Amino acid sequence: MLPNTVRFKQVDVFTSVPFKGNPLAVVFDADTLDADQMQAIAHWTNLSETTFLLKPTDPAADYRVRIFTTHGELPFAGHPTLGTAHALLESGYHPKQAGKLLQQCGVGLIELQALTESGSTHKVHSGWAFAAPPARITPLPQDQYAALATALRSDAIDFGAAPCAVDNGAPWLVVRINSARDCLALEPDAVALADIVHSVDTHGLAVYGPHDTDGPATFEVRCLMAGGRFGVGEDPVTGSANAALAGLLSAQQLRPGSHYTARQGTVLGRAGDVSVHYDDAAGKTWIGGPSVTVVDGTFRLP
Structure with a gap:
């Protein structure tokens, strides 16, 4: 050299x-x-x-x-x-x-x-x-649910799965949407979204929705960054956010099985391919x- x-x-x-x-x-x-x-x-x-x-x-x-x-x-x-x-x-x-x-x-x-x-x-x-490293999970206060819906400009949030801040070294606010279609349709208010994610000490929102059973993956994922160390805009494919989602699904007893897949980056013209495997015997969750x-x-x- x-x-x-x-x-x-x-x-x-x-x-x-x-x-x-x-x-x-x-x-x-x-x-x-x-x-x-x-x-x-x-x-x-x-x-x-x-x-x-x-x-x-x-x-x-x-x-x-x-x-x-x-x-x-x-x-x-x-x-x-x-x-x-x-x-x-x-x-x-x-x-x-x-x-x-x-x-x-x-x-x-x-x-x-x-x-x-x-x-x-x-x-x-x-x-x-x-x-996936250990994560700290903190539910979003319910008095912020309306503000979250306003920031996402959506009435498709599934509040039955409480939105939570999940910090595994890269803090995300994880939010479930009713369907992958609704997830892809989101056009959030960036300023209002920044107020929400910063209020719970995160730097972005990881939003996900389930695909139909014959869909291209189990979930569609989008990561919307709102300043701080993550910058702004939308991240194409995000390992830490998918790890946060995997941990939250387990904590909320919403796991779709021992293995699932996620697609991310679709609205950016990408085709992110994420696999998640729960190894309960070893107490580990693998993101790959x-x-x-x-x-x-x-x-x-x-």
């Missing part, structure tokens, strides 16, 4: 088709970079997240990662976790334990395992899944999906 450069990949996460998932910038060999430099790089890439790979300080971990949005650092995020694992393995790294990784990040150690699917004669690697590398090269530092 040229002097003052580091390895770099740009990965599309929750898809096997370039440009259909959520992009992530991955900067390798970042141990010499300080937080200000990392933030400057993340601001420049202008992606929802940029990750920086470092040597772990915990001997059990395979690697350490720091995750930055254009506005600040996150202790955890889902699509950066999966995309970083994909980039690291593709670069030639050999895990300490085959088919598994242990990521060190701001919330501690995150387990990952390889996803496989059956081929004609053998199983093939089809992506990675992370074990495929990733594909789009850009592979070097990053020039100042």
